[in-house]
Structure formats: structure tokens, C-alpha cells
Amino acid sequence: MSNVDQKAVNTIRVLAADVVAKANSGHPGAPMGMAPAAHVLWSRFMKFSSANPKWINRDRFVLSNGHACVLQYIMLHLCGYKVSMDDLKAFRQIDSITPGHPELGVTDGIEVTTGPLGQGIANAVGLAIAQAHMGAVFNKDGFNLIDNYTYCFLGDGCLQEGVASEASSLAGHLKLANLVAIYDDNKITIDGDTAVSFTEDVEMRYKSYGWNVLHIEKGDDDFEAIANAITEAKKSTDKPTIINMKTTIGFGSLKQGGHDVHGAPLKKDDIEQLKKKFGFNPSESFVVPQETTDHYKELAAKGDKLEQEWNTLFKSYQEKYPKEASELTRRIEGRLPEGWEKALPTYTTSDAAVGSRKLSESTLNALAEVLPELIGGSADLTGSNLTRYKGATDFQHPSTGLGNYSGRYFRFGVREHGMTAICNGLAAYGGLIPFGATFLNFVSYAAGAVRLSALSHLRVLQVATHDSIGLGEDGPTHQPVETAAWLRALPNLAFWRPADGNETSASYLVSIMSQHTPSVLAFSRQNLPQLAGSSIEKAARGGYVLEDAQDADVTLVSTGSEVPLCVEAVAKLKEQGVKARVVSLPCFEVFNAQDKDYRMSVLPSGHPILSVEAYSTFGWGQYSHDHFGLQSWGSSGPYDQVYAKFDLTPEGIAKRASKVVSFYKKRGHPVYSPLISALDDISDE
């Protein structure tokens, strides 16, 4: 332990106390406890270039216990990232780049959004998979272009979360030796001593997952032990490592070791004694001693040099492997291959009626060939989700004989939450377009991670088959009713429910082109006919007129498997002299982003609009005057009988449409499109 190290660690601790005190909000305990680990990791191991935070081969650092983000912001500041002392002073203030929990896209050097516990370690598994995959695809003899590590700090809270268990079990199975987790074993959670709820043997648990388990007894001051453990971890060749590091929460505070120091600023006198104890002037705040500044400047310079060396290496690689180099460049830059979208299948009405999950499979088969960055898999529903495209190789450790790391298909196991959080990590790495797959109903299991895909602007696709009561016999436990409403209410998430083959292609087209938006693609189990009037181009606008009618009496607006029922209903209505249009609205989010003229042309004023969907009608008020859907749960039985039970048939739809038409005719007033809002231009004022 050198003086420089000790001073740096003390600086981090004091600064953490200052930052939280100024914000009068935040978590000083974990940053003060983990300061030694952060300093040792960043100063001796982390490969980073603060001048180019997006350097592809940088080591990834994930703070799974995101509430400790003061620590991360301080490290970024010291290491020369674009986080100034003023930014630290603006911690937890409106529109600062130092929000209450780390957010990807807000702050340079933040790799993933954390705070919701357990997500970070699962993201880290995704980041580690991404490195293993990219390395396997692009590295060549003498060119270890992609060989970075992923380091993750996590606390008791993360370890208690199921999402962490799921991802950790899979990481062990996949033998991800490039992943090093450091567990802040401080025996404290918000409720107090871990003795009240968390007495499992964490080391044994991680051994059971197939991890390499190390420990550090004196995490508060034994810097060499920390360094030795990380060195040891990096020697692992076929296991991820977790280092169990005992620390004292809030080290240095008068309240160190207790839960009072977890989530509230230290008192003034406590900060004073802390500064005195650590050799700082108690009347000064936000101070970084010159030698600490210098030390980190040196580290930053070293990091930049590493990147330059890598650039040199990459130049030789370019000469020797021009094709691979230009492909890697393309993928790092996030450009899609020229003309990739031509691979999307198109359909005419003469094509067979099949479940849209089959249409999804055909699309994946086509896209897998033209988009090598498309990687993904299923949460143990491969044969039902139909996601394993032709000729796929599994992503598995080569020693298993089941695949290799250049494989692009994942066997996620029955781990929906872990899968989605891992996909977030894959997307955050760069150069990859990940997808997960499960039944639509079980996307809810992953709600915590789906929300973070959206908040973090990550292009993650979820293939969500068996999307309604149309799955039939499995019954209400498996039939989503509320799921679409939840996903549609989520900002920056595109929930697609294609009605046929062209719409399926459109859903993939837009999802893949939306570089900063995740998508959930809902597909049917039951067969659906190919519709007259659909096209990729039209569906790509999120909603369009599938079947028009002059002087229409009513518009039926619908999604997915109910669209063909509406088409049939139109024929029945015609017999009754009722003129009906059909609008297909596969994606609310994308439709809402179209210009108003277009939207009004799809859902115009002049006649009533009836929505038809085999879900809760919640949320349809924005598009329709009346809504036909499910009032409650589904039912177990052959799917056509389930639809009949709820009157969701062409007849049932026509009956309601007639009723709506009569109702509005009787009312006798003009009928306005629900798209019209009094508040539309409120921001203009």
C-alpha cells in the first residue's frame, strides 16, 4: 500500500461524503466502503480511455449497486471523463449528468443503467458474453482485438434478486472467464443487519453455479489483497469469478458499519471528523489533492496510450484482414449492411395461412444470413417460439461440444428476467442486435429489465409468441390480457402485433432500424391468413388503412390475429348495408410518431371507430370511440372455441359495429376523431 493509493482512497471517501451532503440526498455508505476496490481496480486493472469512452476494447465497469453511483461519478471525474467537479456538485439535480442512479446515455463512461437491484450483474453477464462472442468472431492469430474484461461491483441487495440468480447461473454454465464480480460483503442492507433476511452461504451458492470464488478479508485497507484477488480472477480460463470482499459500510464515518450510513447524508460534524481523520481540511469541500490528481492523470494517459496501441494493432489487422476489419468497423459504428432489408420476406394473399410465429421464424431465417450482428435465443421455448434460425450454432463454451463462442443462438433456460437483462448488456456492448424470446405472457417476468431496455435506449428485441387467448388450451395462466397495455404505456418501447406476413416483416424492419428503441414483437400460435392490402411499407408506419370504404359508416381498428376477423366482419356488415373500413394498427408507438395528417387520414373524423382486440380494452380510448375486447381473463380450450366464448368472431364484431353505427346516427352530432386533442399545441404557448 503506497501513500498515493491511501490518499486516493481517502480522497474518494471524503469526496463521496461531500457530494451526498451537498445534494442532501444519496448514499454515502457503499461508496466509502468500496473506495479501495474502486481505486485498485481503476488504477491497476481497468483498461479505459477517458478520451474515447466508446473504445470498443475497453474494460466494462458495471456498478450493480447503482445507488452507490457517487463512487462511479467520482472515479469518472478522477480518470478524466467528461464529469467535472461542477457535475459532482450538481449530483441529483434536475438535468444534471449526475442523476440519482447511473443512466446509460446521460454520462460518458456509464456502460449500463443501474439502480434497480440485480440488473447490473445480469447486464455484466451480457457484456461478458458480448466480448466472448465478438472476440471469437473477429480475433485472429496475433490479433486479440477484442479481449476486454467486464468488472462488476455488487452488494447484498443485488445478490438477493432473482434476476441476479438467473444470470449468474447462466454465466457459470457458459464458463465466462472474462467476468469478474466484486461483492461488497458489508453485512448491512436497508433493513439493518443481513442477519434479518440474508443468511445464505453466498460463496457456496456461486460455487454451485460453477463460478470461481475468491475472498478478501480486509477490504477496507488491504489494497494488495484486492489487487491479488483481481489478478487471481484474471487467471481463470473457464469460470467467471466472484470476489467476496468484506468491507465496512461508510468506512470513516462515526456511524460506519451501520445501516444509518446507507442512504442518508452524513451529518456536518461527522464529515468534519472524517476529513480530519483522513488528513483533509475540515473547512474545505470538494478537494482533490494535487498528487491524487496527478496520479489519475497518469493513469488516464496510460489508458489513452493503450487505446492508441490498439488503434495501431487494428491498422495491421485492416491490412491483413480487410474484410473482417471493415465488417468490425461497420458493426462498431452501428451501420446496417447495405440492402439488408431486401431479405425481408413479402407475401400475397395466395401464400398459406400460418401462425405469425412461423412468419417470424421465416423472417429470422432470412435476417440471420444478412445480419451477422443479430444474435439471440429463447428462455427454453425454442420449439414454441421458433427462434432458432436455420443453420444456427449455439453459443456455448467449446468444451461442452454443444457449440462455441462464435455461435449466435442462446439457450437462456427458463430465465426470462435474466435473459432480458443479459440482452441489455449485449446491446450496450455494441456491434450486436440481441433478441430474447418467450411467451408474451412471460415477458412480464422480465418487466424490470424491459423497462430498463426502454429507459436506456437499447435496441433489444423480444420475440413474444403465443400472444393471446389464441394460444388455446394452456389457459388463462398463459394468456396475456393486460400485457399489451403495460408495454404500450412504457415510453420508448415499440410493442408490435403483426396481423400477417408483410406486417411481420415490417415489425422486424422497424425494430432493427430503431437504433435506440427496444421492441416487443407479439406473434400468434394460431394460423392467420395473408391479408389483401397489407404491405411492409404501410405497416412500417405503425398503422394504416387495410381496407377502405367510401362514405364509411364505421372504422374497425384492430391488431394481429383480430384483423382478419375484422375483414370478415366487414363482409357481414356490407350485407346489412353498413359500410366499414378496417385499420390495422400493429404498433401504437410507431403510429404515434407519424405526422398528424397521416394519422388523421387513418383514423379520420366523420364516423365512429370501434377497436377490436383480444385484450383488455384499456388504453384504446386514444384511437376509438368504442372498444371490443376482453373484460377479464381468458379460458382454457381449443382456440377457436375460446374466441367464440368471448364472441370475438366476425359475427360478434359485426353486431357491435352495427350497434355503434346506430348509436352515433341516433346521437346525430358530428363525430370527431379521437386523435383530436385540445392540448395538442400546448407547448406552443
Place this chain on the structure above:
Amino acid sequence: MSNVDQKAVNTIRVLAADVVAKANSGHPGAPMGMAPAAHVLWSRFMKFSSANPKWINRDRFVLSNGHACVLQYIMLHLCGYKVSMDDLKAFRQIDSITPGHPELGVTDGIEVTTGPLGQGIANAVGLAIAQAHMGAVFNKDGFNLIDNYTYCFLGDGCLQEGVASEASSLAGHLKLANLVAIYDDNKITIDGDTAVSFTEDVEMRYKSYGWNVLHIEKGDDDFEAIANAITEAKKSTDKPTIINMKTTIGFGSLKQGGHDVHGAPLKKDDIEQLKKKFGFNPSESFVVPQETTDHYKELAAKGDKLEQEWNTLFKSYQEKYPKEASELTRRIEGRLPEGWEKALPTYTTSDAAVGSRKLSESTLNALAEVLPELIGGSADLTGSNLTRYKGATDFQHPSTGLGNYSGRYFRFGVREHGMTAICNGLAAYGGLIPFGATFLNFVSYAAGAVRLSALSHLRVLQVATHDSIGLGEDGPTHQPVETAAWLRALPNLAFWRPADGNETSASYLVSIMSQHTPSVLAFSRQNLPQLAGSSIEKAARGGYVLEDAQDADVTLVSTGSEVPLCVEAVAKLKEQGVKARVVSLPCFEVFNAQDKDYRMSVLPSGHPILSVEAYSTFGWGQYSHDHFGLQSWGSSGPYDQVYAKFDLTPEGIAKRASKVVSFYKKRGHPVYSPLISALDDISDE
């Protein structure tokens, strides 16, 4: 192994194949593999009375791998429950009592709804906690009234799910010796061999949780080994037990041991050879040999006798402990104590403005005294959720010195999904009203279990504090935007967002009186004033007129912390000559259940209605013409500044209300209440 046993097991296997074949849908593999365990458990250990399936001291059986429910239906049939051979023949048919996955309330003898993987084992933990608690409260020397066991079958899928990890870790911590899980270790999941995704050491993992781990090598035919393991498990005094039982999936089928037999009916020739092999006539179906029928009749009679003995025991208990006996009876019958609701606090405008989480705390303090069946806790946010009522004792194993089994407060750890699934088990046991607690945003982590509370009609309360951007500095990672929409779209779930103290009392009143509906109660972190015009009675209708105005120009409809902002906006509007009403709508679900006249009196035709809520406006179309809310995520900062950033202030509201008024005046047509629907009486036709 006797002939009777072998014949019974063969009967179960053959019957399982028949049932799935007739339905042409379902999962024969696990039922055939687990038939020996089911037979041994039910014939030698299960304490049940099929004549009285609700007998409080029955052993609970949970089929966590619910897709294997054919097995459970067959056992219920054989044991004399109200599941006839015709019911078995109607497996997976509309409105049968044998749906595709087991549903609580649909079939006698089904204890919890399973199928969504991982839930069952977590429910089982809840059932085991319930027994431990009820036993600790009601048992007396010589009166082991409540001493049942909870048995749970589970497969690889359940073990991979995070919710199972969370609940299992807690079960080990709580030393629940009354819980016996049997793991069907058949090395197969839907994706094929477990080698592709699930290679962890399950036994070591459960040891790390503090469980007793046993195994059975030959689960296909070693009935004595199964019996010995269960006997051994029941000797445990301070650990739950998991028995790792190796079986062959689809035992007896030509395809046994492979994943083909998991989720599809056996082929005709396969069933024929199965019947021949097991000594059945291949041309007959749905056959139970007489000696098997007789054997199970005997078992059923034995079970009924056990219940009668218990009734006798209870009679003596009544004599010796009349108060306790009548209390136990009351709780088993689900009657609330006379006058309990008088304990609910009421407020006037002179009471202090406090966060509604504080109001929730006061209510819990009051209710804990009058409702001994109210038990619950927090997912490691006790000090933030404010759920630990005055004088609470923790539910902990007495050896820890931290509490005892009669304690009613739970330290769930950071395990939201496990917590909620455990609460489902607690509610399913009977005699208890459980609650969980976390931030509203993290109720999403538990989505899988919340959905099942609703589908299973279980009265589970979730205290969900920090309910909006009003939590301030923690930022968008913790600020729910979409959560309310999801919960409101869920059938049979009451999402409450009280605006003040009286509404808080109302939310608890209705939640506790709703015996078959779960509730999520959203409370603020920030202070809220006590409103003029609120009352428990009014709020208990889900929505009411808080502030009326004659010849109103506009109604502001709002919930929770935005209601007082609307009240302030009314004053501002008055200055501008605009007459505004305020409707508080704390619970959509409850308001929707009111008669139409009442609802129309709250949200009448004649003037426009503007909703105001610090959430996504998704779903407000059913109540309001225009909607003011959040278009995207929240922001990290002091809460009042966050509100100001989004213009969610009395001024911002008034500005929009004026605009809405002008818009509709200019339009010049009558304005109709959004409650009016053309389809209202569609079912009358």
C-alpha cells in the same frame, strides 16, 4: 414395493397418457415420470380429507411444475375429490374444471394456481410460513391444531426461475422445517437436455440456502426410497428439505427420457405399447383397476377419519380455550372482527400535511391492533415503506433471537417477486391477510406473481410507496410512469392511489373487505395536505366529487398527489372566470364497479373533463376528454423541481384546463361524458 403400489403407479401413468391424448393437448412426460412420487406421497404421507378439501390442517400439495397438472387432477380423482372421470375427459376444454394449468378456485383440492414456472415453490414457502405462524399463534400444550406439512413438486424450469431462488433463500433463512420439496431431476427441459442451459449443482445451491438436501437415485421404481426420503425429510427440525429425485420423463413411453414426450400427446401406437407393458387392455381407455380404486377409497376414508379426529381435538380445544377457538374459527371462516373498521383514522383539513406513506403507516398501526390476521413486511425497504407497525415482532425462527414464528412482520429481503408469490401462498392458506411492500416501481419485478394474485382471487395487499416522480432525487430508474396503466389493465386487481388521509383509510377499508381481490396501494413520499371534501365513505366508491361547481366549465379528474394540485388550479381558474370541479379517482377498478347513475354523477356530460396525473396518460380515455400527464420518463432532482420541469403545477394545470374549455366552447357541440358507450348493453341483445 407392493403390487398394489405398482398397479396404482401404472394406472396413473396410463391415465395421464389417455387424458392428454383425448385432449390432444397437454404434457404427459412429467406426470408419467412423477407418478411414483405422487402415489407414495398421497398414499403414505398426505393428510387430506377429500370430503372437506378446505380442512384447515390438511397438508398442502403444490404442483410447481403446473404443466404436469394431469397428474394432480388424476390424484384428486383417485382420492375422492370432486374430479370425476368425465372431468378428466374434459381436460383443457372450455369451462371444464380441468383447465390447462391448475387454477385455485376452479377445482377442489387445488391449493394455488401454477403453471407460470417458479411460482408454485414460492407459494409453497408462503403456505409453510402460514402453517408455522398459525401453529405458533393457536397451538397449545397437547393441542397441535395446526401442524400440517407443505409438499411441493417442482422441475428444472421452476429451479431456473429467479422467483424460486428468492423464495428458497428466504425459506432457508426462516428454517421452515415443515416444507418438503421434491425435485423431478429428469435432465430434460423443453429445449432438450439440461446440459444446454442448466448445469449448476442444484444440491449445493440448496445447501447454500440452508436447506436439508436428500436424494432418490431411482425415482422411477424405488417406491421405498421415495418413502424413506419423505420420512427423513419430516425429521428435520430447522430446515426445509429438497429431495432430488432422478426420474425418466415419460416413463413407459417409447420416447421416454427425451423432450418429445414433454409437451405433446403420445402417439396411438405408443399408448398401445404402454398399456400392454403395464398390463392394461390396449383397446380400453380411462380405466382404473378395481384394486386401485379400492386402495384409494381406503386412503380417502383414512383421510376423512383424520379430519374427524381433528374435529374432536378442536372440540376439546374449544372447551379449554374458548376465546382462541372462536378466534381461530373466525379467521378460518374469513370473517373480519366486528367493528374493525372503526379503527381507521379519519382526518380534517387541520391535520398536518404528510407523505401518504406516513398515512399508510398510521393506518397500519391502527389496523395491526384490531386485525391479528394482518401480517406482512417489506422487501428491505422497511424504513422507507413505513410498514413496520408499532410493537411488531418479526417472523423469525426463535433460535435467531430476532423474533419468533408468531411474529407478524416479515423481512423479505430484496426479493420483490418472491415476496409477492409468498404472499399468495399466505393468502391461500386461509386465516391471514398478507401484505408486501416495496417502491411502486419495483412492484413490476413481481409482475408474474401480482398477475396470479388477481387470477387466483387472493386478497393480497401491496404497499407501494414512492409512487411517482414525487420521490425526487432517486430519478427515472425509480420513478414509475407506466406501472399504474399495467395494474389498472389487470382484471380483478384494485390499484389505489389515495390523495390524503381519508382516502388512505378508504383504500385499506376496501382492500381488506375485498375478500377475492388483491390491491396495490400507492403512496407518496412527498407531503400531501388533508383535503376539504374527502371522506372514507366517498373515497370507498373509488371516485367521487371532491369539489363541485355549479354550471361547471370543466372537471379536473385526478389521483393521489396531483389532486391537491388540481384543487389549487381551481382557485386560479376561478380568477379567470372558469368554473372547475375536481373529481378524485383513487381506484379505477372500484369506481367502475359502481352503478352507472353514480358514475355519471361524478363524470357527467355537459362540459369537458381533463385528467391530471404524473404518469403516462395511457388509459385515461375512459374518463376524460383530454389528459395531462407525462410523455416520457421522470427526472432526478428535488421533487418540487421535478414537478415544475413537467409543468405539473397549479399554473400548468390551469393553463391546460382553460385551453380545454376554449376548445370545446369553440367546437360548439354538446359534450358527452366519456363513460357513455354504445356497447354498454351489448350483452342484453
